[in-house]
Structure formats: structure tokens, C-alpha cells
Amino acid sequence: MSEQTNGALCAVPGGRIRYEILNPGAPGTPVVTVHGGPGTPHDYLRPLADLLPGHPVVVYDQLGCGRSERPADPSLWRLDRFVGELAALLAELDLPRFHLLGHSFGTMIAAEYALRGGPHRPEWLVLVSPVLSVRKYEDDMRQLLFRLPPDTAQGLTDALRTGRYDTPEYVDAAMVFAERHMCRTEWPDTLLDATMDTAAAVRDTMWGRTEFQVTGNLRSYTCTDRLGGLSADTLILCGEHDFVPPRAGQAYARAIPGADTAVIAGASHMPHLESPELFAKELLARIDAGHK
Template identity: 40%
Template sequence: MLLLLLTTAAVLLALCITTDRPADRSNVTITRTDGDTHEGYVDVTGGRVWFRIVGADSPGTPLLILHGGPGATHDYLEPLAALADERPIVFYDQLGCGNSDRPDDPALWTVVRYVAEVGEVRQALGLDRVHLLGQSWGGALAVEYVLSAESDGVESLILSAPLLDADRWVADQRAHLAAFPEEIQEVVREAEATGNFDSPEYQEAMAAYYARHVCRTDPWPECLNRTFEKISLPVYLGMWGPSEFTCTGTLRTFDVTGRLAEVPVPVLFTCGEHDEASPATMAYFRSQVPGSELKVFKGASHEHHLEETDAYLATVREFLSRVDAAQ
């Protein structure tokens, strides 16, 4: 392992993924390199975001990963690094999250700023041609970005259990909750009425809910535990709200379904049979995007990439290969 602080002139040589997009070399600092894996920071509006590139020397079009939350981290998506044998896989922690800076400024936790951040990361790393994979909230971010004026060069979207309509998301969670015993439903209702989300009863209710609809493996994968340990509550509370069942933050009116038909690139939707983002909702979203595809993983839930990793990676790999071949 070799630790380096590279000069700005050498940054893009180290990344080895520069394309025709002019990179802003002054905004990138490499802090670690190990073979074809590089880590560092990109300066963005409001602070610095941490990134990791796996397979920087791989020949294919890079895949940029947008994590969920809001307020989560890249850690739980680490199994996607297995795709680096074919293409660079680029992870980053969004501002306020994980290894990135955590400024104390709620004004930064907006869709508009996070969309701009995707562009800033692409510009800094020279990602001219790129595929985007967004999971959960990251799916909202991916769609908003590809519909923006700065999205030239995005070649496809993979939307894993995406949040595309806040009201529909809440409705799905309420429907899931209704299938639980009445005592669990009452605990949730009381917590939301009183604002006391710290009670042992509420934590037990959430553990039961997560075990059915977030990740059904027992025990949870270590990478998912790391994400939950590092989750940024200020970002989650500011953008979403006190629980999965209630949205009070800046995403409370979020709904991009009316613009899905405008998405100009191939789209693959994925979800689990028991996903927070229900198969019925994903089928509706797929119907709004001409030519898009949907893969539902039986027996899995929101983290279907962790529950059915081999099948998920094979699905993503095959989709990206088809898109690349069509270019």
C-alpha cells in the first residue's frame, strides 16, 4: 500500500479514467492508492466529498454509484465493486454523510444541491461517459440528474428500489405496516403522535419492520451495519423525516413520475419481492419509461443487492454490456 498526496497536475494520471470531459484538477485530492484503487476528496459546494474508484484501469465505461438514505453511506453498496473487472466503479459519500465533510448547515440538504454535486463529482473526476446506479434516494438523485441540463454523457440508469414519489413511498410503507400485528402498529402510531422515537418499543418495532422489508438476511451483512452505524441523522431528518412512514423534510413534495417519459437513456429498474419500494410501484414506474426493464428478486427486500448478490450483479452486468454494445 502506498500513501500519496498527488499534485493537481498528476491527479488524473492516477485516476486513469479521464475521458473527453475536461476535468477540474484543482478540485481533486488523492489520499490513498492501492493498485488500481484510488481514494480521495472532491471539492463541492459546501465542503469536500470522499470518493473511491475501484478498477480504475478497467477499460469499460465507468459506473458511478449514488447511495441512498438520504444520509446513508457508500458502504452497503460495496459488493458492486465486483463489477470492476469490466469497468471502473466509482463510489462516493454525499456531502454530510460517511467519510465526507459534515457541515452544520441544513440549507445544504436539498435535491437541487445534491443534483449539482453529482455534476461536480463527474467534472472533477473526468467522467465524460458514465453509467449511473442509484439505490433508494440515490435513484431520485439519478433521475433528477439525468433530466438536468448537465447530464450529457450519461449512457444508462440503473434504479434499484428508487424513491421517485414521496407520497407513493409513504403509502407503500403504510401498506406494509398494516400487515404487522396490531401491537406493532400501535407502537408506531404512538411514537409518531408523541415524537418519541427513542423508546425500546419503537426500536423493536423498527427492527421487525427492517427485518422484513429492508434486509432479510440474518445477521445483516457487515457493510450494511457499517452504513447504519455511520448514518447522518441531520441529513435524514432534514430531507425525509422522523421515520420511513412519515415525510416532513425537503423531500415531502418530491415527485418525478410526471417526467419519467423524458428520461433519454436506457433504464433498468430493480426491486425485491418484499421491498419498501413495492413491485407494484416499480411496475408503475417502468410503465412510465418507454423501453425500460424491471427485475424483481424473489424473496428479497430493499437491499436485494445484498440478499441476492450473485443474481443482482449478473443482472446489472448483462444490462450494462447490452447498453455498451449498442453505443
């Protein structure tokens, strides 16, 4: 667990979450972040504050993980509730202007919030390594499996077939995959801490025990048929070696009116940690330039 920090509590459906505003005195438009997971705390997104020094950056732990309350009620682990949670936080913040940045699973929450509309609408919607179709995600993961060294691919496919994720073969193979497609640089403490503190109950209910196969209640999720309804300026960012490949991000962007894309060279699923300067340059070029 990373070092405890101060913050504030916000009442949301099912309990209370803890949030914090980093760079609170910065003059730019605030950036509200939505972390991935499910069940992984926000800590790995905290470095965004250093990359965006001119902007307040709002971080929070979703209910069930990190420093937010952790109710033992599996009925709470539904996407609709997480979207309502974001809506409650934005109502609490009551920001006159803001950008909304989601990462990985957090892009589902951010996209759904933007699609549903409401009184608090983002100026820019930034989707980093977006997972907007679970079927597409699983297809892309299978393609990556085919390209792995044979022993690595075998360790992963054996685990998927047997449901055994505690074997040395699977652990070794998952590490090889993570070093290629999750984070290609040395993992910072913020990422290690967040990964180790993932709430298994939330993850398993919504996603499943492995990145490579979705068995939870998100297994049929897609919003691709509704992307044309997004009205916010939208930027989709992917790493060159992301397990959400650039071609997937570009396909999503083609379905969104006026959406822009950027591929972070040399990075994978954590581009803000792997190539921070390039990530910040691509992001700031949009959100600091105003509307297109």
C-alpha cells in the first residue's frame, strides 16, 4: 500500500469514496481522472500531476479499493454503479469546466458518463488505452498471444484451459507479457503498489482472474454502436506496444465525430509512466489549445 495521503470523502451509491485534488492552485482547467482495474487503486495515475503542472488533477479510488470504503456487497460491482459514482463525484466538485481522463477499465466509466450526458459535461474526453468493446479486446489479446514465444504462449493458454493461475508456468508467462505489453520500463512504486493492492473481489466479479479472458459481468460490454453520440472533443491515446493496440484506438476514433488519436512510441499500456514527456506533449497539445 502506498503512503497514506490526505483527501476528502464523497458519498456515492453504496458508500463513500476518497478523492484528492493535486496541483490545487494551478490555473488551468482541472483534469478529472478515472483509474483502471477493476479494483486497482488510483496510485499509478498520481504522476499525471507532475506531467500537467498547470492543471489541477483530481484523483480518486473507486468504491471497493484503495482508501475508499470497501463494502462486502458484490451487487455493487456493476458498471452502472461506477458511472453513478463518477456522476456523484462531479456533482460534489461542481467544477464549471473540466476535462475527463479515463484509463483502461476507467475508459468504460468515462465514456458511459459522457454518452449519458448530464449537468456536468467535460470539455475534452481523453481515453487512454480504451476498452470499449470486450469482444474486440479479447480478439486483440489472442493476436498478441500468437506472437509470444511458444513457451510463454503455452503457459498462458494452459492456464486459460485449466483455470489454474497459480502455476509457475503461468506466473512466468504473465510476467513476460506484462514486461512487453503492460509497462516496458522499470515499474515505479506507484504502479507496483496499485497492482499489489488490487481488490480481488471487485476484479473477479467484474472482469475475472486474468487479463486474457473476461469471465465477469463485463464480458458482453460494448459501447461501439453508441460512440457517434459523443459530443465532447475526444482524444484517444494508445501505446505503440499496448495490449489495446493502436489500430483498436484508431477504429474507435473513426466512430466518434471529430475524434483525434495519438500513439505513444515505445510505450505500452502505461504510456504516462513509460514515455511521460511524449504523453504530456500529446495531451497538452489538445487540452491547452482549446476546442478544435
